[in-house]
Structure formats: C-alpha cells, structure tokens
Amino acid sequence: MRQGGGRVVAAMSGGVDSTVAAALLVREGREVIGVTLQLQSCDEATTERSCCSAAATSRAGAVADSLGIPHYVLDFRKEFENEVLRHTWSEYSRGRTPNPCVICNERIKFGLLHDFARSVGAGTIATGHYARIENRRGSVSLLRGVFGPKDQSYFLFSVADSRLSSVVFPVGSLSKDRVRAISKELGFVEKALESQDACFAVKGKSYSEILRRRFDAHAIPGDFIGPGMAVVGSHDGIHKFTVGQGRKLGIALGERCWVKSIDPETGSVYITTDSADLLSRGLTASIVKWSGGGIDGALECSVQVRYRQAPVRARIEHQGQGLVRVEFQNPIRAVAPGQAAVFYDGDRVLGGGWIESSF
C-alpha cells in the first residue's frame, strides 16, 4: 500500500505567503512536496507579478531547494483555459463582472491540485491563503484569516467541504508582518515577492478584451443610455464595462458619470451622473454553496459583495430554485452581477453564490 499519511502537497507560487506556508510545514516535520501550477504559457502577456511567470516558477523551485523538498511544476494550462478563462469570458460577454480567482480556487487549486495530491498519497494540501479551516465534530468550516486586511476567505467560499477538510492554511492565523518576519528568518527576504492572485493582471491592457481576442468571440456593441433614457453615445462591446465603473468609459458628459447597469440583450450600458444611483438595498444570488445549515425562512448574517468590502448586515430569504433574496441593512455601492456574494457569521463563512441582480 501507499506510504506517507503525513505527506502534504504545498502549492508554491514563489511569493512570500506560500513560501512561508511551505516552510512552516517543513519545520513541523511534515513530508512536503512543493508544487507550482503552470496556468498560462510563459510567453503570454502576464506580468512579473503574476504567479505564472517563468521567474516566479524558478523562484519557487529555488525556495523548495533551500527547504530541501522536491518541487514539481504541474502544467494545468489546458484546464485553466477551459475551466477558468472560458468561464471568465462567458461572464464578460453577458455584461457581468466575473471573479476568476474564485473559479480557479474551486476548480484548479482545490480541484485538480487536490486530485494530484491524492494521486501521490498526500492527505493534505497547503496554500498561502489568508484564511482558516476549522475541523470540528466531523464538520468543516472556512473562517476568515486572522489578519483582516489580507483575509482571502471571500475567494475560497465555493471550495467544497470535502476538499476543505484536507486543506491547511499555515499563514491564515498569522499577520502579514509575522509572515514577513518568518520569511526573513528563513533568509527569503530577497527572493520572495508579493504574487498571490495576480494571474489576471496584464499591464496596460483590458483583460476582457484580451480574452475576447483569445476566444475570437464577437463583441456586443450598443448605446450608452444616460439620464432620462437619452442616448449619449455608443460603445463597441459590453464586455469592457462593469457596474460602478467611472473611468475609461469613452464618453464625456461634462460631469462625472458611472455605469449603473448593463443590458446584454440590447447592448445598452446605462449611465448615471448621480452616484447615489449606484447604491443598492439588496440583491438576488444563485447559491453555490451553503454550509450554515438550512435557510428556513429567513436568516440574519453579514454579506460581502466584493473582496475587501466591509461586511454589511443583511437578511437572507430563500426563494426556491437555488435563489436567495438578500436585503442589506445599509445600502451597498456598485453591486455587480457576476461577482460573488459571500455570507458570514462573524469570521465563519456560511456560504455564498453568484450575484444575479440588485435592487
């Protein structure tokens, strides 16, 4: 039979967080296998900060060497293209604001990498995410990272419990300063760079437009509809816009304006000059995952509709067919369909879903 109950696969991007995560496990005496995911081709237009760059990959290899652990580069380019990039484009093409990091975590980092870990007899996978896992009485919970400003639980909400139960986040209970200090102790201060979740950064270019060209897809052009339903201009594709966007719109109304909503049927992009128009009282979302027990009738909790948004108290009501209606206690600005709505009870992630509409 296969050996190695204590074997753990550590995802290593070459950045400081995953470096420290792997190092802490080595320090604990675990048998660690370092893995870097190759998600995009080196020659594609990713930036140096991207975790997929060749420089980051070789940095991860050097870190693994100095920790004395084996290191492999897993080529998941095809899966990343099919599972993450296609989905991301499909969302943009419908005038929505996708969240590729959530999908990548769900399908690649905690999907395929999990499969790989199982195949090498590793019972655990570790990443450098700022979040915590609580395994209690046979049930598993995802918690916010202790260090609030870096908390990444929002990006992890949809990872299945069956996967989470074999995950460890060694830096999730540390502060960023503490992580930097450990990195320095280990002598990695020069090598390590910030790199998490930068796969989609492309310098000076519109990512949605890059995806459109990649998939050779048609853009949906249309009109800008301003206050009073007046046509105030035209654009060459709804994929270039996101709800709440106030820059690079390509129109001049003589005063500040923002995207209020997008209609993929007509290609219309609705513009407002009143920032109060961007405030929503609530949203509907299609639930992806719910681990906070059944929603019987209604439930009070807090909700986050984007990364780094201060959570807002809300009342959730189940509406059938996997939909929930969420009413905020205080209005939230720029609620964008396609983004994740994640529900929390304090630090605990109750579940979440994709925003379908706001009101």
Added chain:
Amino acid sequence: MGKIYFDNNATTRLDARVFEEMLPFLRDNYGNPSSLHSFGREARRALDNARCNAANLIGAEPDEIVFTSGGTEADNQAIMGIADLIGSPGGRIITSAIEHQAVLNSCRHLQKRGFSTTFLPVDYEGRIKPADLEDTLGGDVILVSIMYANNETGSIQPVEEAAAIARSRGAIFHCDAVQAAGRIRIDVRKLGVDLLSLSSHKINGPKGSGALFVRRGIQAPVLLHGGHHEQRRRAGTENVASIVGFGEACRLAGQRLDETAGNCRMLRDRLEKAIMEEVQPAIINGSRENRLPNTLNVSFPGVDGQFLAINLDLMGIAVSTGSACHAESREPSYVLKAMGRSDDEASSCIRFSLGGENTVDEVDAVILALKEFVGSLRTA
C-alpha cells in the same frame, strides 16, 4: 534499493574511466591546443586522440570529426551552416516531423530567413517512408535532415535509404545520430551520410561536447566564425577536458556496444513484457523491430503521464514523460501526435530509457511500482 535511473535518453552517468581521463585536463594540463609550446602540444595530442576515438565509433576518418559543444550545436552547424553556404535564400530543406527540437527549430529559424521546409510525416510506428522523401525531393532541395533514432520512442529511421535518395538528387544529407550512438553500430560509409551529429553526454561522457561528422569531399558548414580551430570549421578554443572525456566515452562505447545493447535489450524486453501482461491496457509507442534496444515508450490510457512520473520520482525511480527538453509541459508530445496517437494516449505516456548499468532487480522494482501506481491513478 537505492535510486533507479531509467532516463538514459535524457543523459547518462559519467563513466568512471572517462572521469579519470578527464582529470589531468581539469587540473594540470591546461594548455591551449593551438599553442606551439609543450603545454599546447600536450593538449593537441589529447585532442587528436579523442578525434580518432570519435571517428572510430562511426567508421569515419579523424579529419572528418569537428568537435562542438554538443548535439544541439552540431545540428545547428549542419543546418544553418549549409544554408549559409548556399547563400541566397529560397532553397528547401526536408526533415521529419519527429526530429529533435535542435533540428526542428533550426529549420523554423531558416523559414524566417526565406528558406522553405518540408516536414515528412511518420507512420504509426514513428518511422518515415523513403517513398515520401522520393516524392517530395526536387531540385530546389539543399539539405535533407533525418534523425537516426528518435529520442522519445527509439524508432530507428531508414537512414541508409533516405541518404541514397538524397544524394542521387544532389542534396546534402544530415543525420542526427545523438540517440543512436553507442546503442547501435553506426557506419557513416555504409549509411552514405554527408553530415552526422553526436553528443558526448548520451554515451556516458561529460556534458558540453559533441561532434559533427563532415564527410571528406564536401564543403564544411560553419556556424561559429573566428579563429582557425578545428580546421576553420568551428572557431573557439576547444573544451579540452570535455572533449578528452568524449573521446574516451566513444572508445568505451565502441568496445562495449554489443554487451551494452544486449543487456539493455534483455532488460527492456523484460519490462515491456511485464507491462503488456500485467499493467494493461498499455500501448507501445514505437517500432517493435526497428527500435533502439534501450528505449521503451508506453502509453497508459486514462493515466496522466506527469502524475505517474512524479509518483515514480517520489519513490526514487527516474523516468520521463517524453523529451527532457520540455518535461514540464503536459502538451501532448509532438512525436506521438505525429504518429497518430490521440491527445489522451500522448499525454499518458512514459519513456523508460535504460543504460549499461541497469539491472534485473531494478526492472522488477519498476514493474512493481507501475502495477501499484498505474492502477491507483486509473481509478482516481
């Protein structure tokens, strides 16, 4: 059991006797072979001796051997150098779809310079058909480059027939024999090739040296311009220690060839038989009759080749998923794709390449490991 090395097509262990031969030239004998003094003469003698040994391995004359930094440089020199001799672009180069990247990318580079290229297809066993060469060979062809044996599958190409066809039409014929040397007997006269590439580190020599055979009577292609080294065929002070090692490796490879090939064939056949009987389904990639005795390339449908190779590595067993030159890519091998394998078959392959030092015990340990991992990866 210690670690097991079944990746001899990627590189080989430096032979202990080769190491001994090299030592003086890494330490005390540092002369430049071009110098007139005793230091230089000593280095020159060593170089001449190595040249004889390299020539003997392939049935050539010593003055037909040009030392290079390795197989890739030899391939580049043959292809780029011939294109340079022709001078004006517009000529055509014929090669095969399964060549090493050193050949393929040299040809692609020349495409950018205005030359055209024909990539011959291969059959299900990974071999070109001489008739295909005959059909496409016209007066515009300046060079035909066909490898002796493929690095991924070990399939041996009909080089002798191809060379005869090329020469009958006046085209120069180059053969990349990097994987064949030391594994099968090579006779450049019988083959009728004009140019032939060799590499030191594939035959238990050191890395950093190789050779291009340039047949007497043809104008030598040149890649590196500079001093008059290697009879003006390759400029740059010779890497004496590495070339000395290469020479000794050639001598030993020639001497031991039958023994090494026999041992490798016995072990390879044992491994192949066990896989076909006990790790089904499995598909052999490569020719059963015309194949290097040390190479076994197998697809395990439904298994991710990269995952399998990593599992074996964690047990101390070194194999490869294809060519070491792009081991980190899960792109299905272009060699297997050219042979008509599906993406799944191509990305589920493992290459076992044996060497003279491997043993029956090692083969049996690998079989055991395969039975465990292939089964569990299939159900995963």
